[in-house]
Amino acid sequence: MSTHPFLGLAPLSATHFASIEDRVARLLRTTQDVVIMQGEALLPLEGAIRAVADPGTTALNVVTGPYGQTFGDWLRDCGATVIDLAVPFHTAVTAGQIREAFAGHPEIDFVSLVHAEAATGNTNPVAEIGEAVREHGALFYLDAVASIGAEPVLPDAWGVDLCVIGAQKAMGGPAGVSAVSVSERAWARMAANPRAPRRSYLSLLDWKERWIDGGRTALPHAPAQLEMLALQACVEHIEAVGLDTVTARHATAAAATRAGALALGGGLAPYVHEASEAAPVATTLRAPSGTVAAELVAHALAVDPALPLAAGGGALAKEMIRVNHYGSDATRGAVRASLAALGTALAEQGLTVDVRGALSAADDAWR
Numbered sequence: 001m002s003t004h005p006f007l008g009l010a011p012l013s014a015t016h017f018a019s020i021e022d023r024v025a026r027l028l029r030t031t032q033d034v035v036i037m038q039g040e041a042l043l044p045l046e047g048a049i050r051a052v053a054d055p056g057t058t059a060l061n062v063v064t065g066p067y068g069q070t071f072g073d074w075l076r077d078c079g080a081t082v083i084d085l086a087v088p089f090h091t092a093v094t095a096g097q098i099r100e101a102f103a104g105h106p107e108i109d110f111v112s113l114v115h116a117e118a119a120t121g122n123t124n125p126v127a128e129i130g131e132a133v134r135e136h137g138a139l140f141y142l143d144a145v146a147s148i149g150a151e152p153v154l155p156d157a158w159g160v161d162l163c164v165i166g167a168q169k170a171m172g173g174p175a176g177v178s179a180v181s182v183s184e185r186a187w188a189r190m191a192a193n194p195r196a197p198r199r200s201y202l203s204l205l206d207w208k209e210r211w212i213d214g215g216r217t218a219l220p221h222a223p224a225q226l227e228m229l230a231l232q233a234c235v236e237h238i239e240a241v242g243l244d245t246v247t248a249r250h251a252t253a254a255a256a257t258r259a260g261a262l263a264l265g266g267g268l269a270p271y272v273h274e275a276s277e278a279a280p281v282a283t284t285l286r287a288p289s290g291t292v293a294a295e296l297v298a299h300a301l302a303v304d305p306a307l308p309l310a311a312g313g314g315a316l317a318k319e320m321i322r323v324n325h326y327g328s329d330a331t332r333g334a335v336r337a338s339l340a341a342l343g344t345a346l347a348e349q350g351l352t353v354d355v356r357g358a359l360s361a362a363d364d365a366w367r
């Protein structure tokens with residue numbers, strides 16, 4: 001018999017499953033129902049939109065990166081009228097812009113927003129936006145996949161009705177398990193929506209009816225043990241270290257990367273103009289003019305393929321470098337090594353860089 005730890009796993013009990021949900025609720029400081037979805041975060045992100053959106057919905061969809069574009073597609077697919085509020089990827093949306101959209105379209109009854117964008121490196125002021133959404137009375141949907149663990153995520157305090165998280169970014173876990181907190185208002189909207197998925201893997205209502213309403217005693221199907229145990233390990237780790245310590249580590253990694261990139265020179269610049277709008281989860285950099293971001297990243301990864309570096313997706317691959325300093329890479333070592341490797345890549349292009357200055361600027365941020 002093999003003794004591999006993944007083989008011969010015992011089924012996860014309902015009690016155990018519910019206890020992991022409770023820990024995630026504590027992490028989110030929420031008293032709302034938390035539904036764990038056994039799939040990558042796109043599962044609850046899509047499930048929640050399809051549950052509440054219908055042809056009677058008027059949605060304000062904020063686009064600050066690629067995920068907002070995806071949400072708009074799902075909303076239109078559900079027959080909703082969608083008002084896209086797109087802001088340039090180098091900045092964040094403001095509560096004022098949200099208020100203007102409400103003034104222009106009082107019929108808006110749903111708002112979708114990405115909190116932090118790992119793909120573009122910006123973060124949005126959810127507390128202020130939440131106030132505006134609450135005053136207007138719309139249902140508030142938030143993608144907090146890239147913010148959970150990297151900065152505060154407070155669905156109850158901010159009036160978020162559907163808050164989606166995933167384990168794979170700042171929580172330091174695997175992709176494949178995710179969760180959504182659901183307010184009473186959101187449950188009511190789903191129950192009233194004849195088009196909400198039912199008897200489906202996408203269905204949140206199934207979990208309510210078959211799991212939550214029954215007192216969480218019988219699971220609707222066999223849970224994915226590996227992913228659930230990994231999620232438990234993530235939350236246990238964050239509880240042991242302290243959520244504030246984990247978020248502070250991400251904030252410092254972002255500040256160090258930003259300061260280091262500026263000190264490195266060679267024409268490298270933070271992609272997000274204002275530091276206050278830069279996401280703690282990942283720092284995006286603009287490649288110097290005359291260089292191609294994807295090529296610089298390839299050269300930097302040749303120094304060390306384990307570095308948390310990537311080029312921007314799609315058209316951004318030419319101009320954007322991503323330093324994904326999250327999870328186990330939210331460390332001084334990962335930031336220093338990334339800056340040094342980017343310095344090597346820039347020098348190879350004939351650009352003048354100050355690697356020692358960059359490392360010392362990064363070190364200052366950790367002090």
Ligand SMILES: *Cc1c(COP(=O)(O)O)cnc(C)c1O
Pocket residue numbers: 040041042067114116117118119143145146166169175
């Ligand atoms: C990473 C991320 C997700 C999850 O999607 P993947 O493309 O599978 O990584 C969702 N939303 C945001 C904002 C993310 O950063």
